[in-house]
Amino acid sequence: MKSEKIPQNLPRHIAFIMDGNGRWAKKRFLPRKAGHREGVKAMRKIVDACFSLDIPYVSLYAFSTENKNRSEEEVRSLFSLIEEYFTKFMGEMLEKGIRITVMGDVSYFPENLRNTISEAIEKSRECTHGTLNIALNYGARDEILRAVNAAVEAGQKVSAEEFARLLYTADIPDPDLIVRTGGESRLSNFMLYQSAYSEFFFSEVLWPDFNKKHLYEILNDYALRERRFGKVKS
Ligand code: IPE
Ligand code: IPE
Ligand code: MG
Numbered sequence: 001m002k003s004e005k006i007p008q009n010l011p012r013h014i015a016f017i018m019d020g021n022g023r024w025a026k027k028r029f030l031p032r033k034a035g036h037r038e039g040v041k042a043m044r045k046i047v048d049a050c051f052s053l054d055i056p057y058v059s060l061y062a063f064s065t066e067n068k069n070r071s072e073e074e075v076r077s078l079f080s081l082i083e084e085y086f087t088k089f090m091g092e093m094l095e096k097g098i099r100i101t102v103m104g105d106v107s108y109f110p111e112n113l114r115n116t117i118s119e120a121i122e123k124s125r126e127c128t129h130g131t132l133n134i135a136l137n138y139g140a141r142d143e144i145l146r147a148v149n150a151a152v153e154a155g156q157k158v159s160a161e162e163f164a165r166l167l168y169t170a171d172i173p174d175p176d177l178i179v180r181t182g183g184e185s186r187l188s189n190f191m192l193y194q195s196a197y198s199e200f201f202f203s204e205v206l207w208p209d210f211n212k213k214h215l216y217e218i219l220n221d222y223a224l225r226e227r228r229f230g231k232v233k234s
């Protein structure tokens with residue numbers, strides 16, 4: 001079966017814009033929080049599937065700088081789910097040798113959550129099987145402005161390589177493939193600089209329904225794409 005074919009020519013870095021939790025809940029007359037909770041379950045399975053395929057870098061867009069403008073109740077429920085995710089799955093990640101990195105301005109988060117995040121980053125620093133990069137209070141414009149200001153403060157012009165090192169993704173390669181679920185065809189302020197030559201896949205599936213079969217279909221589609229990077233096929 002096509003979907004079960006083990007994908008070849010895998011991306012080195014896959015990123016997910018995990019969208020559609022709210023609509024998943026709404027369809028079931030459930031509160032948005034229930035959608036986010038189900039979204040965490042999907043996230044865990046998809047992360048597992050990616051690392052089982054030996055994809056070395058996986059990024060997740062979990063909370064954008066603009067998501068802060070949602071209701072206080074929703075923001076609080078997202079904080080508590082993020083905290084729960086880190087607490088529950090950290091051991092599992094460590095056992096698998098997964099390094100956790102976080103991109104975004106976490107200074108905005110409550111202290112207990114900040115501590116949990118720092119602990120996860122610290123404990124997994126030496127892990128080498130894969131990198132799970134989670135975007136928390138992340139916005140690409142914010143990231144770019146920070147990098148520009150850091151360069152200005154240093155008082156020196158920077159090369160493209162030096163600029164890339166000023167981004168949150170300093171030691172992470174650009175995403176080869178960005179997958180957005182939930183039916184919207186936009187980036188919503190995600191990795192604007194890093195996605196210059198990324199492949200995109202927009203899926204109608206709502207994130208809580210997104211499973212390994214969908215992932216394999218997308219990876220099989222990606223494997224057939226021809227990436228030219230501005231050159232002519234030889
Ligand atoms: C994505 O799902 C999760 C976050 C943005 C935190 P949404 O909450 O945006 O779900 P929809 O788009 O309302 O369905
Ligand atoms: C993007 O989804 C952010 C995350 C998935 C964390 P949004 O639901 O916030 O994006 P918009 O508002 O539809 O562009
Ligand atoms: Mg959304």
